[in-house]
Amino acid sequence: MGKNFVREVLFPTDLSPGSEKIHNHVKGLACTLAARLHVLTVVEPLDSPPFYPPHICHDRSLEDYQDRVLERLERQLKETCAVEFKCLFTIPVITKGMVHRQIIDYAHDNKIDLIIMGTTTRAEPSARLLGNTTAMVVASAKCPVITINPQRTEQVEGVETAYDTDGAKESGK
Numbered sequence: 288m289g290k291n292f293v294r295e296v297l298f299p300t301d302l303s304p305g306s307e308k309i310h311n312h313v314k315g316l317a318c319t320l321a322a323r324l325h326v327l328t329v330v331e332p333l334d335s336p337p338f339y340p341p342h343i344c345h346d347r348s349l350e351d352y353q354d355r356v357l358e359r360l361e362r363q364l365k366e367t368c369a370v371e372f373k374c375l376f377t378i379p380v381i382t383k384g385m386v387h388r389q390i391i392d393y394a395h396d397n398k399i400d401l402i403i404m405g406t407t408t409r410a411e412p413s414a415r416l417l418g419n420t421t422a423m424v425v426a427s428a429k430c431p432v433i434t435i436n437p438q439r440t441e442q443v444e445g446v447e448t449a450y451d452t453d454g455a456k457e458s459g460k
Contacts, residue, residue, distance in 0.1 A: 293400040296322040299329065299390045299424070300405075302363050308437035309405045310371045316403060316433070317375050325378045325397060328364050329389040330357060357381065387423035394428060402432040 298313045300306040317324045330353075360381055368377040382389045394402055407418030425432045 297399040305437045329386045
């Protein structure tokens with residue numbers, strides 16, 4: 288095993304206020320691990336309920352609407368990376384498709400070593416603990432997944448993390 292077994296960290300985010308609550312934890316873990324941070328936003332298809340905007344009735348109008356949504360998300364994602372994760376090497380990415388499938392595929396295709404994602408606080412029985420997307424990612428991911436409840440993100444002060452970066456433990460030094 289190399290000096291740093293976690294080199295690539297994936298943070299899937301919907302850029303919502305809830306996801307912003309875990310930015311400090313994501314940044315702290317990625318910095319501690321000296322890892323590259325992939326910040327992924329997935330846009331679900333807008334041409335199916337519940338996302339289909341009722342006021343848009345023509346295919347061209349829907350395409351224009353989707354283009355505007357993607358442009359806005361791209362600006363927001365780049366700003367989030369520049370402001371929230373400025374101390375890290377970040378790779379902002381937007382993809383389209385089913386959220387959990389895109390997260391799993393991106394992690395596989397980019398050799399992600401660790402996924403860090405928020406849980407949800409929705410009240411549906413199937414989403415009480417993790418949320419549907421998070422639960423599907425945890426069940427399907429080939430790498431470890433750390434989940435963080437955005438409602439319980441109090442800062443812990445005075446805690447330091449030790450990490451063996453020189454490989455002394457492996458080489459028996």
